[in-house]
Each structure stands twice: as structure tokens, then as C-alpha cells.
Amino acid sequence: MSKIxxxxxxxxxxxxxxxxxxxxxxxxxxxxxxxxxxxxxxxxLRAGMIDMKDNxxxxxxxxxxxxxxxxxxxxxxxxxxAIPMTELDLxxxxxxxxxxxxxxxxxxxxxxxQKAAQLVxxxxxxxxxx
Numbered sequence: 001m002s003k004i005x006x007x008x009x010x011x012x013x014x015x016x017x018x019x020x021x022x023x024x025x026x027x028x029x030x031x032x033x034x035x036x037x038x039x040x041x042x043x044x045l046r047a048g049m050i051d052m053k054d055n056x057x058x059x060x061x062x063x064x065x066x067x068x069x070x071x072x073x074x075x076x077x078x079x080x081x082a083i084p085m086t087e088l089d090l091x092x093x094x095x096x097x098x099x100x101x102x103x104x105x106x107x108x109x110x111x112x113x114q115k116a117a118q119l120v121x122x123x124x125x126x127x128x129x130x
């Protein structure tokens with residue numbers, strides 16, 4: 001199986017730069033799996049899980065959103081925030097869910113309410129991954 005270069009960058013640091021078998025990212029229209037030979041595209045990302053597979057081992061990250069640039073040999077994810085699942089604190093995640101639910105209730109427009117509701121769903125998905 002061909003490998004694809006995957007770089008995961010957050011504002012604080014480069015979290016990962018390695019050749020992998022496959023990466024699944026939370027695109028704005030839904031999750032998409034990317035392997036070597038993928039067509040070129042740029043996508044916005046919503047909050048959710050990045051799942052990286054390499055030699056049968058899964059490594060997961062929670063991201064708050066961002067952008068992905070993809071071509072046949074390289075994936076670059078520029079995340080607003082990225083946290084390895086091994087470093088994610090359940091208490092912090094539970095508080096983020098509560099904060100997002102409060103934002104959903106306080107939203108003044110349908111667009112704000114929809115964005116907050118999507119964040120609540122994505123955070124609950126990360127919570128379920130534990």
C-alpha cells in the first residue's frame with residue numbers, strides 16, 4: 001500500500017509529520033478518507049476527530065476546525081486547535097460541551113444556532129470516542 005505524507009499543524013506547534021496509510025478528516029460536508037493518489041482539493045474542516053491509520057495502528061486527534069490542503073502525495077491540516085486523544089481531559093471536554101450548549105441557547109440567529117449545535121454534536125462525538 002502506498003503511503004501519503006500527513007502534516008498536522010496547530011497554532012502552537014507541528015503535532016505530526018509522517019508518512020501514513022490513510023487519514024480520515026472532518027470536512028465541512030462530512031468525514032472523508034484520504035489515501036495516496038487522492039484528487040487535489042482544499043476543504044474547510046469542522047470540529048471533530050482526525051483518525052490516522054499507519055501499519056494497522058490508529059492515532060486520533062480532536063480538532064476544533066480549520067483547513068485541509070490535499071493532493072495525491074500530501075495532506076496538510078491547519079487546525080484552529082488540535083489535541084491528541086491521549087492528552088484530552090474528560091473534565092475539560094465535558095465543560096466544552098456545556099459551553100457549546102449554552103452558546104446554542106444564547107444564539108441570536110439561525111446560523112449561529114446551527115453552528116453551535118454542530119459543535120455540540122462534534123464534541124459529543126469526541127466524548128463518545130473515549
